[in-house]
Amino acid sequence: MKHPSDVEDVKREIQILHTLAGHPNVVTLKAVYEDSENIHLVMELCTGGELFERICDRGAYTEQDAADAIRTMLQVVAHCHDMGIIHRDLKPENFLLADPSDYAPLKAIDFGLSAFFKEGQVMDEVVGTPYYVAPEVLNKHYSKEADVWSMGVILYILLIGVPPFYKDTDEEIFEAIQDGYVDFECDPWPDISDAALDMCQRMLAMDPSQRPTADELLCHPFLAEGDAVCCRPLNPVVGRLRGFAAMNKLKKEALKIIASQMPKAEIEGLRQIFLSLDEDGNGKITVDELREGLRQKGGMLPEADLYRLIDGIDLDGNGAVDYEEFLAATLNLNNLQSDDSLVRAFRHFDTDDSGSITRDEMFEALKGYGITDRGINQILCEADKDGNGAIDFEEFCEMILGAGNAFGRGRYSR
Template sequence: MVVTANPAKKPRHHNVKRPMSLGLQVESVTRTKTGHLKEHFTLGEKLGHGQFGKTFLCVERQTGKKYACKSIAKRRLLSMEDLDDVRREIEIMHHLSGRPNIVSIKGAYEDSVAVNVVMELCTGGELYDRIVKRGRYPEKKAAEFTKTIFGVIETCHSLGVMHRDLKPENFLFVNEDENSPIKAIDFGLSVFFKPGETFSDVVGSPYYVAPEVLCKCYGAEADVWSAGVIVYILLCGVPPFWGESEQELFEEIMCGDIDFTSDPWPNISESAKDVLKKMLVRDPKRRITAHQVLCRLKSSLGACRLRVWLLKPTDSGVLSQLSAIYA
């Protein structure tokens, strides 16, 4: 069964309807003099929309280079928490800018009605949409995505950032090529953290939220759980936990069994299933870290290459095939 619904695209507080408002009427969100967006960029077509605003294509006037512009409507910022979220998102994007597989920020521009965050343009669509189109990915390709996703997590955690909303919708392909790289986006729920620090606010997307988040006591390990759910979906096309209601879903996340027996799991390697089980350990203290996942992937790949190297010269036909697979 392919994931066809899009449960992740819900507002942060998905049970609360936001009333229309003129917002907080603050003098400045960014607290810096930024200039107006239209002095530097020309706005183009709408690319998408979210809780606070819309994303547009924009073109830099001086260079003609294309970017994405996330326009956050000030009238939708109803509390100091909303304000702090926008400020923190911009700060975190600057903090992470230039890191591998993380979308880069160009700049933030504020006017009387909106804060406009200009960032790198990715034109290949969401990882979610490609999973829906394909149903699932072969193990080798899933391993490539896993390496990228956990590389992003390791980078974020090493720099003191917890993403808190990892899901296939928040990884974009740079272009439409089948082998296009992917980049992490949407740091609107992200926070800075210190080692050992815990958080209690329940944020994220229902299908990907870690059990300790639902218990309102969690740390950076929650990102690993969310990424584990992504990897599970990459390999089999369905989420590990399902419910007719949000309450049923959360009960499954807290204590439900994970299916590793139905098709296609009998055809997936034991090493892949083993590392996935370690990602989805409910006790965050026993859960594998992003760095350990990357080491496991590197070790597994190295072992495959060693087996290729040990083949006899008479096995040249097999050797060439394996070399192509594990290159």
């Protein structure tokens, strides 16, 4: 790395990949190594080639194929936006197939130009690839709507085979984009369905405020699968919060310990989300702030669910969610590269270093949360697989990560 800015760009990409980890259509960052001159990113190997290459090889190609591809891409874009990330370089080359099989999943790659953003934030850095860049990017005044434009260009290509702004030089392409004329009458547009035409036109609206969001596009009739009602999954952050709220107190406290030890790069995205929800900047998220944050992202929960959610995450019982509690609740356990964090968390509870967490140790660690004998019995019922009245390291790891994890088996030593 020759310039400090290059290092910061790579670190930002690492943070973004950690934030998006776990999505089935985002390439997985396996490991990161740094030496005196380079930062090495070990990525998931995708052997299926580019999507467009597969389409050309198959020969036969239908509108349904285009709908299936664009649906998957939009699910990635919606996930990015939900997590406070703008991709800024969406193009067909950045979607690879995981393997050569006929039903291989698409994987989004190359987040080198991506950036974190807050709702309402405006960016001015001109980045991207000429054919796919949005007019407002060229005007240095844009936000997440620019990703929708890029997806509109990809859909246009998927449907008729050429870009909407097809010129010889970058300057001519940029001029055509800013002019804004898109030909929706050339062949084969007359033979394309009204739903496909409508969706593409909406995505390529010159006014960013007139474009649908990625979430809204996933409900467009062109992407409807049979008679199924459009039902986007809950915002991934809300999904994680709900999962945390349902956990037992031992697991919540363990995740809080693990989160406090995670490298900054792995939690930067979650920190940005916390800051965007903490409107008054006091370091706590209230019910009102969570309600408003969901409203801004186009999602709502019933009032009773909001209060139950906050109550289930609020470990110290102060009526709000602080940063440590938020991190523990939203931590993506797929990011754990080794069981070192689990060992440290286990030792926090195993105060006599016996290799097992006893009833007394659980009570002592969790008494601040109002744990009762009944609560400890419930934890033991869930985690104590061999029924000996205590939780060993393997059982602890299974409680945290789920059955079948590779951690905790014969790797804990006192």
